[in-house]
Amino acid sequence: ExxxxxxxxxLVQPGGSLRLSCAASGFTFSSFWxxxxxxxxxxxxxxxxxxxxxGSEKYYVDSVKGRFTISRDNPKNSLYxxxxxxxxxxxxxxxxxxxxxxxxxxxxxxxxxxxxxQGTTVTVSS
Amino acid sequence: DIQMTQSxxxxxxxxxDRVTITCRASQSISNYLNWYQQKPGKAPKLLIYAxxxxxxxxxxxxxxxxxxxxxxLTINSLQPEDFATYYCQQGYSTPPLYTFGQGTKLEIK
Numbered sequence: 001e002x003x004x005x006x007x008x009x010x011l012v013q014p015g016g017s018l019r020l021s022c023a024a025s026g027f028t029f030s031s032f033w034x035x036x037x038x039x040x041x042x043x044x045x046x047x048x049x050x051x052x053x054x055g056s057e058k059y060y061v062d063s064v065k066g067r068f069t070i071s072r073d074n075p076k077n078s079l080y081x082x083x084x085x086x087x088x089x090x091x092x093x094x095x096x097x098x099x100x101x102x103x104x105x106x107x108x109x110x111x112x113x114x115x116x117x118q119g120t121t122v123t124v125s126s
Numbered sequence: 127d128i129q130m131t132q133s134x135x136x137x138x139x140x141x142x143d144r145v146t147i148t149c150r151a152s153q154s155i156s157n158y159l160n161w162y163q164q165k166p167g168k169a170p171k172l173l174i175y176a177x178x179x180x181x182x183x184x185x186x187x188x189x190x191x192x193x194x195x196x197x198x199l200t201i202n203s204l205q206p207e208d209f210a211t212y213y214c215q216q217g218y219s220t221p222p223l224y225t226f227g228q229g230t231k232l233e234i235k
Contacts, residue, residue: 033222037170045162045170045213047224059221062127095169101222110217112160112175119169 002026002115004096009120016086016124022079022096022117030054030074033099035113036081038092038122046092049081050099063089086124093119128152128216132227138235139204147199147230149192149214158218159197161190164229165210173212174199201232209234 008020020036035050049060049070058070069082079096100111129152139145149159157177162170172181174190177197187202201208214227 035224044229045164045215045226047215047226050222050224057221059223061223099222100175101217108220110158110160110176110222111179112172112181112215112217113162113170114172114175114181116169116171 002098004098004115004117006094006096006117006120009094009122011123011125012086013126014087014124017082017084018086018122020081020083020094020096020120020122024077024079024096024098027098027115029072029077033101034070034072034079035097035099036070036079037095037097037113037116038090039095039119040089040092043092048094051079083122086122088124091122091124093121095119127223128155128219128225130214130216130225130227132212132214132230134230135228136231136233138233140235141204141206143204144200144202145204145232146201147212147214147232149197149199149227151195151197151216151218154194155216155218157193158216159190159192160215160217161188161199162213162215163208163210164213170213204232206234208232 005023036048051070067085071080096117097113098115102109159177161174164170178190
C-alpha cells in the first residue's frame, strides 16, 4: 500500500524549532518530487516547500524562506522539514505529499499531488 | 507568483444536482491545473489532474475542463459523499512554486 506517515508535530513557543518527518512506503521514494503543504485552522491549503528526487533542488513559499529547510533521505525513504524561528502564523496541520512531476528535456509533466499523509499538527503559542 | 481565484466560495446544492466550480489563474497555466476534494478532518484527495484527466478510482460524475486561465470542475448527479471543500491548484510554475485556490465549500441545501 502506498502510504505517507508524518510525525514530529507539537506545541512550541514562538521563536522555537521543530523537525517534521514523513515516512514513505509502498513506492519508489527516490523517483518522486515531494512537497509539504499546510493548512491553518479553518483556512485553505498552502504549499510550503518541495524537493526534487535527489535533493539538489528545493523551493519554498516566500513566508518560510530562510526559516524552514526541506530535506530527504532516500535510503531511509524519509522526507523532513526543519522549522526554525517559528511564528504564530505557522500554526497549521502539515501534510507530506507525493508530487507526480516528471521532467523530459526542457519540459515536464505534472499530474498533481497524488498521495497525501494524514497530517501532523504544529501549534506555535506561548 | 501565479494567483488562483475560485468561485463561488460556498455553494448549496441538493443530492442529484449538477454543480460547477470555477478557477481562474492570474496568467495562462496551459492546463497545469489540478482539483482536490477535502472532507472535514481528512487529508485532501486528488480528483482531476492536467485540467481534465480523472485520477484513478474517482467516480466518472466528476469532470474537469478549461484552458488558458479559466478552468471548471463539474459534478454531475451529486451524491451525499460529495459534500466537501474543493480546491484548485496550479502546477505551471517553473521552478515549482505551487499555489492553491482559496477553496469552495459545497454544502447540502
